[in-house]
Amino acid sequence: MKPAGTTKKNDFSQDPAQALEQLMDQYGAIVMRTAYFYTGDRHLAEDISQEVFLRAYRKWTSFRGDSSVKTWLTTITVNVCRDKMGVRMFQEQPTDPSRMELGRTISVEEEALQRLTKSEVLQYVLRLALPYQEVLYLYYYLDLSTKEIAEATAAPEGTVRNRLHRAREALAQIMNKGEMSDGRYGS
Structure with missing residues (x-):
């Protein structure tokens, strides 16, 4: 079994239609979760996922295959999200999927989004x-390396490593403050 993210192009069909089906099966949930992470909107994430796979096709x-x-696919997803969201992505936080329409059948993607x-x-x-947020998500949730994150976000790898370091420090500070004010963790 291969580790996540090491699949090369030659592991897929050379026929774009067959490759598309394989890509959607293997990476559909990842693309959907990433789009939702950026947009906070399930419907927009679905539209972005379709556009990502259309572009991949x-x-x-x-x-x-470099x-x-x-x-x-992550690079395409990040770029489509940035194109669709523009400046708004810097202002809005993802919404809680539990507030989505009730009474519908929950798809695998929706269930994954709720867990996320x-x-x-x-x-x-x-x-x-x-x-x-972006660097932590790509590093820990998608298991991308700093080099892969740099490729996906068009940022220098040094910048990615710096952001990752600072994000970890900031996250630790926020979580420590949360522990002090939240009785669930003791004192």
């Missing part, structure tokens, strides 16, 4: 500045 034959397929939002650590992460 169109660019499959020109994708050289990076892993996961990194390539309910994560206690994620609630602390969402208090950080967006560049810190």
Whole structure:
């Protein structure tokens, strides 16, 4: 079994239609969660996911495979999210999926989004500045390396490592303050 993120292009069909199906099966949930992380809106995340896979389909034959397929799709996802959200992504926080429409059947993606939002650590992460949120999400939730994050966000790798370091420090401070004010952790 291969570790996550090491899948290369030649592990997939060369036919774009077959490759698209394989990509959607293997990375659909990751693309959806990433889009939701950036937008905080399930419907917009679904639209972005469709656009990501449409772009992947169109660019499959020109994708050289210099990076892993996961990194390539994450790069497309980040870019589509940034294009769709523009300045708004720096102002809005993701909404709680439990506030979405009730009475509907919950898809696998929606269930994954609910687990992601309910994560206690994620609630602390969402208090950080967006560049810190982004690097923590990509590093810990998608298991991307700093090099892969640099590729996905078009930031220098040194900047990514710096943001990751500062994000960890800021997260520790926020969580320590939360421990002091939250009786669940003792004193």
